[in-house]
Amino acid sequence: MMGAMSHIEPGKQVAQPAIEISHLQKAFGSKVVLSDFNLTINNGETVVVMGRSGIGKTILIKCIIGLIKPDGGQMFVFGKDISKLDHRELDELRMRVGFVFQSSALYDSMTVRENLEFPLRRDRRKKITENIDDLVREALRNVGLENAIDLMPSELSGGMRKRIGIARGLILKPEIVLYDEPTTGLDPITSEEITQLILSLQQKYKTTSIIITHDVDLAREAANRIVFLAKGVAYTQGTYDELVHSDDPEIKHFFKR
Amino acid sequence: MASIPKIKTVFSKSLDDFFYGIAELAQFSVNVFREGIRPPYEFKEVLNQCYEIGIKSFVLVGVTAFILGLVLVMQSRPTMIEFGAGSYLPAMSSISIVREIGPLVTALICAGKIGSGISAELGSMKVTEQIDAMEVSGTNPFKYLVATRILATTLMIPVLTVYADFISLIGAFTGSNIKDDVNVHFYFNRVFEALHYTDVIPSFTKTFFFGFTIGLVGCTKGYNSKKGTEGVGKAANISVVVSMVGVIIIDMVVTQITSMLGYL
Ligand SMILES: Nc1ncnc2c1ncn2[C@@H]1O[C@H](COP(=O)(O)OP(=O)(O)OP(=O)(O)O)[C@@H](O)[C@H]1O
Ligand SMILES: [Mg+2]
Numbered sequence: 146m147m148g149a150m151s152h153i154e155p156g157k158q159v160a161q162p163a164i165e166i167s168h169l170q171k172a173f174g175s176k177v178v179l180s181d182f183n184l185t186i187n188n189g190e191t192v193v194v195m196g197r198s199g200i201g202k203t204i205l206i207k208c209i210i211g212l213i214k215p216d217g218g219q220m221f222v223f224g225k226d227i228s229k230l231d232h233r234e235l236d237e238l239r240m241r242v243g244f245v246f247q248s249s250a251l252y253d254s255m256t257v258r259e260n261l262e263f264p265l266r267r268d269r270r271k272k273i274t275e276n277i278d279d280l281v282r283e284a285l286r287n288v289g290l291e292n293a294i295d296l297m298p299s300e301l302s303g304g305m306r307k308r309i310g311i312a313r314g315l316i317l318k319p320e321i322v323l324y325d326e327p328t329t330g331l332d333p334i335t336s337e338e339i340t341q342l343i344l345s346l347q348q349k350y351k352t353t354s355i356i357i358t359h360d361v362d363l364a365r366e367a368a369n370r371i372v373f374l375a376k377g378v379a380y381t382q383g384t385y386d387e388l389v390h391s392d393d394p395e396i397k398h399f400f401k402r
Numbered sequence: 403m404a405s406i407p408k409i410k411t412v413f414s415k416s417l418d419d420f421f422y423g424i425a426e427l428a429q430f431s432v433n434v435f436r437e438g439i440r441p442p443y444e445f446k447e448v449l450n451q452c453y454e455i456g457i458k459s460f461v462l463v464g465v466t467a468f469i470l471g472l473v474l475v476m477q478s479r480p481t482m483i484e485f486g487a488g489s490y491l492p493a494m495s496s497i498s499i500v501r502e503i504g505p506l507v508t509a510l511i512c513a514g515k516i517g518s519g520i521s522a523e524l525g526s527m528k529v530t531e532q533i534d535a536m537e538v539s540g541t542n543p544f545k546y547l548v549a550t551r552i553l554a555t556t557l558m559i560p561v562l563t564v565y566a567d568f569i570s571l572i573g574a575f576t577g578s579n580i581k582d583d584v585n586v587h588f589y590f591n592r593v594f595e596a597l598h599y600t601d602v603i604p605s606f607t608k609t610f611f612f613g614f615t616i617g618l619v620g621c622t623k624g625y626n627s628k629k630g631t632e633g634v635g636k637a638a639n640i641s642v643v644v645s646m647v648g649v650i651i652i653d654m655v656v657t658q659i660t661s662m663l664g665y666l
Contacts, residue, residue: 212534236540244538250531254523264539269442313535 161224163188163321163353164209169218171204178204180377182218191347191354193364195399196374202357203247205374206323209355210244211235222321240268243319243352247326249310251298257309258294261285264316284312287349288342304335308342315346324356328363340366361400373399423644430622437542438549447546451554455516459562463511467566470503471495471573479581492589493596495574500597501605504567506653509612512559513645517620520551521641524624525634533625548625552617559613560606600665608656612649619645 162185169182178201186192194202207213209220211227220227222238230238251260261281285291288308298306307327314322327343328336340363347354347367356367364371365385372382373396381388381396389400475495482488524547527533533543571593578584620641627637660666 207534210538212537232542236542239538240540242538244535246531246535248531250535252532252535253526253530263536263541267539267541269540 161188162186162221163190163223164355165219165221166209167219169205169208169220170216171201171208171213172216177377179208179215182374182378184372184379186353186355188353189351191356191367191369193368193371194355194357194374195359195364195371196380200374201377202374203325206244206325206355206357209323210239210242237270240264240270240317241320243314243317243322245310245314245322245324245327247329247357249298249306251301251306251309251313253298255298256294257285257290257296257298257301260298260309261313261316264313268317280316284316287315287346288312304331304339307331307339311339311342311346315350318350320352322352322354324354324358326357326359328358328360336360337362339363343367359399426626427618427622430625431618433544434549434552434618434621437544438553440545444546444550447550448553448557451550452558455512455554455558456562458519459512459515460565462515463508463562463566464569466507466511467504467570468573468576470507471499471570471575472577473573474498474503475574475577476580479578491578492574492584492592495577496571496593496596497601499570499574500567501601502653504570505563505605505609505612506649507570508563508566509559509609509616509649509653510646512555512562512613513616513619513649514642516555517616517645518638518642520555520617520620521624521627522634522638524548524551524621525627525637528625528627529629529631529634543625548621551621552614555617555620556610556613559616560609563606563609600660604656604660604665608652611652611656615648615652616645619648 164184164186166182166184169179170177171179182205184192194205196202204213208215209222209227211230215228223241225234225238227235227238251257252263255263258281261284262277265277265280281294282291285294288311290305290308290312293301293305293309298309301309311324311327314324324343328339331339340360343354343356343363344367346352354367356363358364368385370382371385371388373380373388375381375395381391381393383391388396391397391400475491478494479488479491482491482494487494524533527547533547536543536546571590575584575586575589578589623637623641623644624634627633657666
């Protein structure tokens with residue numbers, strides 16, 4: 146916890162946290178996924194969430210963005226209690242938060258260009274003054290896939306889909322980005338490329354991020370802090386170095402290579 | 403011995419499913435109305451969907467309607483002539499086409515083609531998180547995906563029905579011309595003479611309900627489909643069955659009502 150703080154410039158410490166989750170609960174029928182989850186994420190911080198498959202990591206970040214209604218607890222994003230927002234306010238908040246889906250979730254009836262245009266066209270905060278085409282091209286340049294612009298998602302490889310998913314998640318230049326397993330299922334070289342991509346975009350846009358991953362390299366390079374999700378709670382947290390030397394068998398397995 | 407309790411459980415289970423299905427549709431349509439009437443409206447997407455529906459069913463509806471009109475006349479002609487009613491052939495065909503064949507065939511074809519398409523599309527968008535992705539882009543999927551599709555089917559089934567009626571009458575005319583030599587003017591004069599507004603209004607009105615049913619069922623089944631490819635296939639399948647039965651029930655109810663009002 147303290148290790149994480151040192152990464153933040155002194156001026157920013159006084160600001161309110163970007164995300165504050167307290168006593169979050171979620172169950173499906175009798176299956177309890179999150180029982181009492183607490184986490185505070187400061188502005189500009191990158192938190193990596195690790196945990197076993199099916200433990201509730203995706204559920205956690207879907208709660209943050211209001212895609213899933215929790216059974217209990219409170220969540221503040223930019224200081225706003227998201228359960229108290231009306232439709233309009235929630236939509237506005239969502240445009241300030243980028244979400245990169247585990248499955249990429251590209252619209253398969255649209256081309257890559259239309260996929261990236263979609264969030265821009267749906268953005269009701271401002272009249273579109275900037276040229277949509279320029280923004281789309283910039284986003285594609287960021288992920289190194291400029292020549293895929295007119296392809297359909299079915300024509301992309303898994304790694305390309307992940308990158309387009311990242312490009313779409315970041316196209317509105319969100320202040321917070323939630324990445325759901327951005328490197329899972331990719332070869333080591335592509336994983337490393339996506340790790341570098343995330344880091345460079347982080348630098349460029351100064352975002353606050355939550356990254357869900359099993360990828361130890363990504364965690365080491367990107368995380369200010371790692372939160373280990375188990376048994377429905379934030380089981381342990383600390384910096385990479387702290388967790389890597391942990392004696393807890395649950396955690397040891399994760400960092401064993 | 404053992405089979406009687408089994409029949410009982412099967413029966414009560416399908417009864418459960420039936421009421422669950424009705425409740426699901428009712429709940430869904432309440433949501434659609436609640437979300438759909440609030441601005442901003444998605445006019446562009448409605449037009450898009452109307453276009454899609456029109457394009458997808460144009461040929462199929464046309465060909466089927468033509469053949470049915472043709473066959474209707476060819477089948478009934480010998481009997482009508484035997485009873486000395488050959489000259490009523492245009493009137494008979496126009497009434498059966500406009501009252502029943504046009505609306506019903508269009509609706510059944512669209513239930514198969516459009517309804518299953520909608521539910522497969524929404525189902526796969528749901529299971530691949532595309533609907534979630536729309537939601538995080540500040541787009542209400544009930545407005546953008548569901549309300550637009552339901553509105554589009556409600557508007558387009560009537561349009562397609564008028565088109566089907568027309569093509570079917572041409573089919574009927576062609577049918578009468580195979581054995582006889584009938585003048586176009588004469589034929590269509592007889593056709594329109596036979597039609598009264600009491601034929602046209604109820605049969606046109608019911609097509610809006612057909613369209614609404616097809617859209618509502620397709621969207622509900624797709625949107626609520628279970629995870630996985632199997633769930634999507636099942637949703638598409640069930641949506642066809644339910645909307646076809648729905649269309650036929652509505653047809654029956656409308657016929658009852660028009661008959662009670664003395665229009666039949
Ligand atoms: N709609 C749902 N209905 C019932 N149970 C669900 C639903 N969604 C998720 N679950 C359950 O919640 C648990 C947590 O799911 P979640 O998707 O958050 O896992 P995860 O930690 O992201 O796993 P992975 O690393 O495999 O993606 C799982 O056990 C899953 O079975
Ligand atoms: Mg997950």
